[in-house]
Amino acid sequence: MGERGFPQGSPLLRCLAIYGEMPGRFALTAVLLAAVNVALVGQQVMVGHAVQEAQHGRLVAAGPDGVLHYDRAWFWVALLIGLSLARAAVQYGAGLLSLSIGQRLLTILRGRILTQIQRLDLAYHWRHGVGEMVTRMTRDADKVRDALINFWRQIFETGLIVAISLGLLALYSPWLALGPLVLLAIGIGLLWSEADTLVALDRRIGDAYDAVTQDLSEGVNGVRVIKAFSLGEARAERFRRHVDLFRVEARAAIRHACRSIPLPQTIIALSHAWVLGLGAWMVAHGALGLGALVAAMLVVNTLVLRIESIGRLLQVIADARASAARIWEVLDAEPVINSGSAPLPEGPIGFRLSHAAASPLGDGATVLRDLSLAVQPGEVVALVGATGSGKSILTALLPRLVEVDEGRVELGSAETGWRDVRTSDLHALRRRVHVLPQESFLFSDTLAANLRLCAPDATDDELRAALDKAAAGELLARLEDGLETRVGDRGATLSGGQRQRVCLARALLADADILVLDDATSALDAQTERRAIDNIRKLRAERPVTLLIVASRLSTALAADRVAVLSGGRIVAEGTHEQLSQDSAAYRDLMGL
Numbered sequence: 001m002g003e004r005g006f007p008q009g010s011p012l013l014r015c016l017a018i019y020g021e022m023p024g025r026f027a028l029t030a031v032l033l034a035a036v037n038v039a040l041v042g043q044q045v046m047v048g049h050a051v052q053e054a055q056h057g058r059l060v061a062a063g064p065d066g067v068l069h070y071d072r073a074w075f076w077v078a079l080l081i082g083l084s085l086a087r088a089a090v091q092y093g094a095g096l097l098s099l100s101i102g103q104r105l106l107t108i109l110r111g112r113i114l115t116q117i118q119r120l121d122l123a124y125h126w127r128h129g130v131g132e133m134v135t136r137m138t139r140d141a142d143k144v145r146d147a148l149i150n151f152w153r154q155i156f157e158t159g160l161i162v163a164i165s166l167g168l169l170a171l172y173s174p175w176l177a178l179g180p181l182v183l184l185a186i187g188i189g190l191l192w193s194e195a196d197t198l199v200a201l202d203r204r205i206g207d208a209y210d211a212v213t214q215d216l217s218e219g220v221n222g223v224r225v226i227k228a229f230s231l232g233e234a235r236a237e238r239f240r241r242h243v244d245l246f247r248v249e250a251r252a253a254i255r256h257a258c259r260s261i262p263l264p265q266t267i268i269a270l271s272h273a274w275v276l277g278l279g280a281w282m283v284a285h286g287a288l289g290l291g292a293l294v295a296a297m298l299v300v301n302t303l304v305l306r307i308e309s310i311g312r313l314l315q316v317i318a319d320a321r322a323s324a325a326r327i328w329e330v331l332d333a334e335p336v337i338n339s340g341s342a343p344l345p346e347g348p349i350g351f352r353l354s355h356a357a358a359s360p361l362g363d364g365a366t367v368l369r370d371l372s373l374a375v376q377p378g379e380v381v382a383l384v385g386a387t388g389s390g391k392s393i394l395t396a397l398l399p400r401l402v403e404v405d406e407g408r409v410e411l412g413s414a415e416t417g418w419r420d421v422r423t424s425d426l427h428a429l430r431r432r433v434h435v436l437p438q439e440s441f442l443f444s445d446t447l448a449a450n451l452r453l454c455a456p457d458a459t460d461d462e463l464r465a466a467l468d469k470a471a472a473g474e475l476l477a478r479l480e481d482g483l484e485t486r487v488g489d490r491g492a493t494l495s496g497g498q499r500q501r502v503c504l505a506r507a508l509l510a511d512a513d514i515l516v517l518d519d520a521t522s523a524l525d526a527q528t529e530r531r532a533i534d535n536i537r538k539l540r541a542e543r544p545v546t547l548l549i550v551a552s553r554l555s556t557a558l559a560a561d562r563v564a565v566l567s568g569g570r571i572v573a574e575g576t577h578e579q580l581s582q583d584s585a586a587y588r589d590l591m592g593l
Contacts, residue, residue, distance in 0.1 A: 044299050102148060504517070
């Protein structure tokens with residue numbers, strides 16, 4: 001078993017093992033399908049017996065008065081019709097159950113993928129695009145579901161039909177069963193030999209589909225940029241190229257299947273000729289009855305049709321094997337960052353970084369090196385640095401969104417002691433350290449629902465108070481539906497500054513001890529930004545909130561208690577604005593002084 005209870009082995013078989021979570025439905029479906037297939041062969045055997053009776057004149061008999069009696073004929077008709085109706089009802093129930101199981105499996109798979117995506121750290125998401133994750137949840141999961149539903153309708157049923165049919169033929173004559181057995185083995189062997197090639201082809205199709213999904217996602221999410229720079233035609237051409245590549249790969253897979261599958265199907269179909277030729281010879285020599293030959297032909301016809309469908313199923317299985325492998329690549333990925341168990345210190349907390357180094361992508365490209373910075377509880381510190389200097393990576397170290405490679409990141413205070421974030425409970429850590437990124441992300445829901453994400457029990461009055469603290473109190477007056485206004489996809493109905501203030505209000509509702517604004521007020525004017533920071537300062541009277549602000553404007557630096565200058569992956573200067581204006585050339589250059 002895998003670390004999280006997933007079985008190891010073939011990716012598709014690992015998906016099939018999820019059926020173990022619904023053993024009752026699985027067993028019932030298997031029993032019903034077995035009954036359906038036994039009944040099908042039974043019908044064919046009954047037809048053979050009816051023909052045998054007709055051959056001997058017992059199906060329709062003449063009475064002493066010369067009147068024909070159809071009692072025996074009506075018996076077989078009633079028996080066959082009754083068995084057909086019963087088989088149809090059972091097959092209908094088995095079909096519904098198999099579809100239900102398939103949908104349940106799809107739900108389980110998608111739920112596990114989503115849970116795993118949330119578990120994985122930011123570095124994983126930076127290496128893999130949105131399109132790739134969406135493809136795993138949609139196309140790949142659907143293909144696996146389709147294959148496992150076909151498992152019931154094709155593999156399981158066909159296996160039963162093969163076993164029952166060959167057994168019945170062997171009862172009539174071992175020689176009748178030998179030909180189909182050999183031909184089936186050759187045909188299935190040829191079909192199976194093509195499976196790996198089809199998997200490789202579908203893998204290429206999946207990669208091409210990832211590019212299509214990623215481009216589509218970027219085209220929708222970046223529609224404002226595309227329109228602003230009149231990039232519609234260029235993006236459409238780029239999308240067409242990705243679609244064309246997907247179509248080329250899909251055609252290559254279809255061409256290969258069309259070349260490789262007909263030959264084994266033809267070999268399997270020769271079973272008809274074997275049973276008909278040998279059976280006719282045996283009937284002529286009295287070794288086999290005519291009714292038995294008819295039954296044998298019906299059985300082998302069903303057998304050949306079922307096996308021929310395996311060829312079509314092979315493409316589905318090959319697709320699903322590739323998709324299952326891609327799904328398990330995500331499910332088997334282990335997050336670099338794992339939770340500790342130690343509680344954080346009670347009361348107000350600050351943070352300190354000691355000789356910290358970080359390479360966020362894990363590729364050895366160090367962004368921060370030998371960085372030390374201490375911020376006391378309740379202090380407001382501005383962090384300034386050139387573009388690309390690693391400010392966002394530094395802020396991500398505090399809630400362990402990114403892990404340090406060297407050094408320590410600690411929370412606490414001189415009074416309560418310091419706790420290394422790597423030993424702390426991750427959920428508690430991220431509840432008490434809230435990082436507000438520059439990208440103001442709002443969900444496609446109401447304003448109230450977005451605000452309550454971190455405080456689900458907050459009252460409307462508390463929501464309004466949080467908006468006031470974020471200098472967004474006047475926003476409600478402009479919205480016709482107030483807190484129940486739907487903000488659209490990513491908050492599209494609000495301006496950039498409004499989105500930033502709503503996100504700040506949401507962060508304040510989280511009631512964190514350390515609040516990090518990663519250039520999260522960049523869309524605000526200086527006066528509004530200062531008002532929001534002053535409102536946060538006032539919280540000191542109730543409970544000190546430690547505030548780290550990534551600043552790119554002089555007005556932000558002026559609002560802080562002190563400023564830290566980041567350059568070359570290190571803190572190169574600290575102090576008040578007045579001190580740094582006198583002593584730090586780097587600070588003067590950054591602030592344009």
